[in-house]
Amino acid sequence: MSRFLAQIVVSLLPLVYLRNFAADGSNSSGFGEPKIECIAVERRALLKVKQELQITDGNGTDLLSSWGSEEAKRDCCKWMGIRCDNKSGNVILVDLSRSTFGISQYYENRGNITTSSLIELRYLNYLDLSFLSLRRINILDFIGKLSNLRYLDLSYTRLIGDIDPPDQLANLTTLQFLDISHNLGLRAKSLDWVSNLSSLRQLNLSRTDLSRANDWMSRVLQLPHLENLELKNCGLVSQKNFIPPSLSPFNNSSMYLASVDLSGNHLSAASIEIFLSTFSGSLVRLVLSSSQLEGSIPEAFGNMTSLKYLDLSLNRLEGSIPEAFGNMTSLKYLDLSLNRLEGSIPEAFGNMTSLEYLDLGNNMLEGEIPKAIWSICTLRTLQMNDNSLSGYLPQNTQSSSKCTSYSLDTLDLRRNQLVGSVPNLTMFSSLRDLRLSTNKLNGTVSQSIGQLAQLEILDVSRNSLQGVISEAHFRKLSKLIYLDLSFNSLALNISSDWSPPFQLDLVLLGSCKVGPQFPRWLRTQKNYYQLDISNGGISDSIPNWFWDLPPPLFRMNLSNNQLSGGIANSSRQWAGFPEIDLSSNQLEGPIPTFLFKVAAVHLSRNKFSRLDSLCEVNAEFNALSFIDISYNELSGELPDCWSRLYILNIVNLKNNKLSGKIPTSFGSLSQLKSLHLGNNMFIGNIPSSLKNCRELIVLAAGENNLSGPIPAWIGESLQNLTILSLRSNNFYGHIPLNLCHLSQLQLLDLSINQISGNVPKCLKNLTAMKQYGSTNTTISHSYGGAEDATADRPVSYDDNLDVVWKGTNTEFINNLGLVKSIDLSSNKLRGAIPKDITELIGLVSLNLSRNNLSGQLPLEIGHLTLLDALDLSNNHFSGRIPLSLSEVHRLSLLDLSNNNFSGKIPTGTQLQSFDAAVYMGNPELCGAPLLNKCRGEETGSGGTEEANEHGVEDGFISDGYFINVKNQHQKA
Template identity: 55%
Template sequence: MSWSLPRIAFFMTLLFYGSGAGEQQIRCIEVERQALLKIKQDLHEIKEGFLSSWGNEEEKRDCCEWYGVQCSNNSDHVIALDLSPSSHVERYAVLFTEDNDFRFLQGNISPSLRELKHLTYLDLSVINFTGHGIPSFISTFSKLRYLNLSYTFVSGEIPPKLANLSNLEVLDLGYNSRLRTRNVEWVFRLSSLRHLDLSYTNMSQATNWMQVVNKLPYLTNLQLRRCKLPNVTSSSLSRVNSSTSLSVLDLSWNKLSVSVFPWLFSFGRGLVHLDLLDNVLEGPIPKALLNMSTLEYLDLGSNELEGSIPEALGNLTALTYLHLGSNHFEGEFPKSLWGLCKLRELYAGQNNLSNLNLPENIQSLPRCTHHSLEALDFSYNRIMGSFPNLSLFSSLKSLWLSSNQLNGTVPEAIGQLSQLEYLDISGNSLKGAISEAHFSKSSKLSHLSLSGNSMILNISSDWNPPFQLDSISLGSCKVGPRFPKWLQTQKNYSKLNISYAGISDSIPDWFWDLSSEVYSIDLSHNQIHGTTPNSSIEFIGYPEIDLSSNKLEGSIPVFIFKAGAIDLSRNSFSKLDSIFQVSKDSLLTFLDISYNKLSGDLPDCWSNFKELSILVLANNKFSGKIPASIGSLTGIATLNLGNNYFTQELPSLKSCKYLEAINVAENRLFGPIPTWIGESLSSLVIISLRSNNFSGSIPSHLCHLSNLQLLDLSSNDLSGSLPKCLNNLSALKREGYSGFTTISHDYTYGSNGSTVYKGYDYQLQLVWKGTLSTFGNTLALVKSIDLSNNMLNGEIPTEITELIELVFLNLSRNHLSGQIPPEIGDLNLLDALDLSNNQLSGGIPSSLSQVPRLNTLDLSNNNLSGKIPISTQLQSFEVRRTNCSYSS
């Protein structure tokens, strides 16, 4: 964490001056001992035994020997209190959550702290104080030099009285998103501050933050990550004289513009660490920034920077970390990053550089400091050209070049980077062979991502890699046709992606001897065949397993249901009986076994899957009744049972309050459309009951579904008139309502105690312009109502013309009569309108000529008469005249 170095240094100082040699004696002052015991009473130990050394027992009388307590050797007063579970802090920084599993203590900041009046060091970080603010009495600790309340979930306004802590050198209140400060003037009075961390604090109203920072003469480390900082203005710049002491500055995850640059440049060459990740910086990298030669860490990632990556980056010879990813840089890889090194490599030790006719900037370099670069990130830009030879970067540990436009082959010299731990070159246009030579010295490699390229892994079957990988991503690379045997040597990986890899083999039994810490397995889109044996593995988390689009067959093994997300779609599985063995505490959230050969009754055991969010069983041969236990899936968002042989009535789904998409199309269901669909399922966006045997009228209760964007009741036995209340479908009525850019849902799967969210884009088959088509990521754009091929009668209600967001309206092949509503032209987003094969009469409304996007119109087989409205678009249609009388 950001405060770890000053924290350790200061604490070691306390230990040096606060402890003494000689015989052990009880030095604890009784009033302070009682105060400490009351502090313990106000804290609940989540991890039992954390404060086991604190107590009233005779052997525990000396509080100076208690865990986290340090007393002065001179006065015996308590001068330091550290209750932070420091051994877990680094992990907690990554897993920023309120989950108590990552904490040892929770409770209140005890008022008894007041009795420890001689404190110079107080660390209560990573203790759960949710619902409590920072008590103002902390400002009375006049001797305090170190205060750390980070990761404690304290809330409210930061007490301005903290300004009384005039001796404070380190103040860390970071990572408390419920804290706020409207004015940071109080910080100015902390004139001894060297380290200040207010990360995640709401500072949106602190317009004077920059002026205050510049008044702290000894400040060397400033952390203002994700603080909602107001932008720097030119007027504020004119009123400040910057301190030259600042060496570490983190302003990441704010919305700062390029107006911050002049202020940064005022620090001259003092900055060593600069983090501007995820702001709104635009334009090229300023030249002045490239003159800050002391920089060792520079992060400009996730901004709007553009242009070519400047050659002047070669001036930053002290860099160990360079992140320019997720911008709009283009052009070739800047040769300046290694060009100077290469020249010196050629001549050093062989010639006297001063006697050579070389550029002055090369002769003046004392050494090739680029060898110290440890992390380089140019990912998610438009860098093109051939893959650079980075072999001279002998200290390189992390290389991110993913999602660019690099082409050609990867040089074998990359295998000489013996310190490399993280290699991600995915999402480029690289090709050629990757051989064992590319990993010859990669013994420290833990993350390998080559996905999204066209490379061929030319590796012998008996290869024994020098590394043990944690993450393996080889998607779209040619790995097959044999299953890669070298994976058997990898015992600890948590992620594996060998999708689209040309494997046409069976999965060997040894493969399923997976690490218990695995969280993602993707073997999809290959030609993998055979059966999948059961495994005795016990996952620590709840991984994602994707075996879709292969040729696997037989029974689905029970161990797979221990995962958090499962995709077995588009295989040849024929048995689902293992699902009966799944325990009632299953945490499965996603299950897709569509497009298989599963048949017979669907098992009635869905009450065991309380966490299911997405269930897709479409395109199988299930028959019989849809089991009632489906209705116990109270968290379900997507239910797709389409294209099976289900019969009888739809079971009650009243308890599925979060259901957004229901598809039971192409089955043999019958009975009336349940009224509870409109009464209880208010979140519905998609209803597809197409091609069943539903009968009766369309219930008016469906009009209550204000989020509905797609209603398909076509090809049933529905009768009666169209509901006049259809204009209550707000999502189809609101002008400019964008709805969902993609109709998708999030599902979760766990890994080692954390939670991973992943999106699922819904897919649906619709009869579109007479053709059965599958829609995926464009489904949200197809806002439609299809009631065709039923026995509906009566007139088309005028109210339907208020649904101005409709793109597709199909009322064909019914018994509708009367005239087409004159206002039909108000549906100006219509792409397709089909009213054919009804008993409509009268003329074609002239308003249709005003629908600009209409490119499919079918009014055939009605009793229409009169003139076709004058419109270039309408007159270009081939009008079918069957049972119609038109003139032009």
């Protein structure tokens, strides 16, 4: 018996009809020669159909070549796709579907059928034109004239317009099979015409717009012989009278309805419950996936004792799974995935002893998996991923089960809370797919797993498993193609001459100890397209044979090992354009050319010295979109051939020993999003060619010897800039007012330069800094890297930046998107702080220290309530400290020292919690925490000293601070 009997029966219905027409001696030619040649007028009509349709396969071959005018081809009853009546010679069947010609792909037809060609076939009772393009004329306008039709399939024919009986389908009163599905341009205002088709057994209107057909259910259910109904993605909406009271299985409605598919509509659970009670005795297959069902699962499912196939996935069902589900003892297929179901899995599931497929994934279920489920002998697929299930995996199930054998071939329990070790699963000898990743499994992995000879996928990653994985774990796994043991505490104890029994597609062993030697068994693998042996304790060189392996590689990760030595250039021709990660090792020497013939290359934190080979990349066959060679020992001038790499999105060369000028060819990188050149020895100006990099989001060139005025074109051309860091260079002149046009800018660092003039008033136009908080914790860029077969999101890069934060150089990655900062410190700025800067209420850090600024602080400075760090030290500010500053409760760093502030420090706030050094160098300043008392204060009063109730620390910005900022933004 088939796995899902009902589904297959439905799919074979067209073949059943075809067989009936072919085998019925009174209506068809059968398999013998026809007694009478086909009628001349019908032959001419078919030749006209051939001329009009011009059907060819993908190679241009005429699929109707058997239709011709030669004497040998005069008998149209012998033509492919044609059947005639044995007695009269009339054409009764025309089947031009793909199966007739033995092709599975779409084929081409360049013409269209006209009215006169088909209506000559007056005795036609079977017509299949599926997958032909009939969009130029609506065949429904004349199809009603073929009144003898019993089978009509016009699915996927690009029909458009309204179904407008009675001149169309309503005349086909003998029709038993009707499929006009998946014609995205069809619509019907009513289904009144359907009730005329009283002989219908199968009706498929999927993808037809029935949003205005409020009578759809009442009309359809008046069909007394209807067995199969498919109305997928029709825009149906449940009506109050979903099933009129006058309809019942005993009142001329469809008594035989066995299969219903209403997926992709907008239905209500209440209306479904009425439907279930009406057809509880006949339904075998019911599909309601993606139907926007809400509320609880109807208890009426417990009465569906004949149901074998039920799909309620991708809805909004909530609450617990009814115990009554255990009454559906005939059920073979059950899918409740991607809902909001909670509570435990009912023990009654064990009563469904015929179950073959069970998917409860992506819900909120908890508790242990009922033991009875493990004893369902027929179960082939069990998916409960993405829940909160707890407890242990089955132990000694076979001893307590009545099963002589198990059928389980797929077990997916990823992303739950399961505990314990990976047990002996040999009782599931048919197991093909085993996924247990992201749980709380601990202990060891049983060697018995090596006995699962049918296993193709083994994923136990992201657990707390420990111990040794030996050759015994793989002894009989000759069919294994997907292996993921990553992010555990496992060690592979494999001999150097081991020859595995498998050929893997994916080798994922990240954070498993596979060293200290480079794993030589990889030399036997010819098929893998993804390899991860990162953080594997390998302290060896990369053998030359490794680069000559033939696999069609897409992703390779060898990062965070102690790989050493150089990489010799290789003639390796990548099958595609992979992503290569060799970062955080001790590799040295020049970078070979073949490593640049990829989609993305991560080489940071090594000892590479040269990248001259970059200029050997063929521009015509270049796919490199990501290059990171930061924290290496690159020296000398950068080669000026970047125009060869015109699709680059990310370039990170920071923290090297590069010198000379920034190459003008960077301006050819029109798709560049992030450029890091910091902490090198570059000289000269920022090349004006960079104005062509209009997609640039991050420009970081600090810690160099660049000079000249800050280019005004940055504010004109680089409108997407989020980060601009030019700190610690030799820039001079005024801050260009054009920078105020950068509405997306979140971080501006021009510190430690020779910049003079005033702080621009127009900084208030930096719109991103006026937004309270941030919606993204990271600054991420998508790039053209190879897709990760295990990733749940697109390939992207979380940008990073070295920021001087509270006096310490700190690398921000995971929370860079929340850092909104202006740092103009250590320059030659003069004048007052413009009041307008207090409109930047999203600022987290403001540093104007070590300048020649003067005047009084804006009274509104307290509007910057998100400030975590404020440094105004070593200037010439005067007057009182504004009282509003006491409203900035999140300050963890404050420095007002070495100015000319006077008067009393505002009391009763956290301003007293800072060390006195914060206020030193202001002779006229008084009050706590300073020792000098203000005039009029009583001896010993000293002001109020409050404990820091906000838990402020003079350290790095905290995650809790950022979370708080983000939450407040979302509430706002």
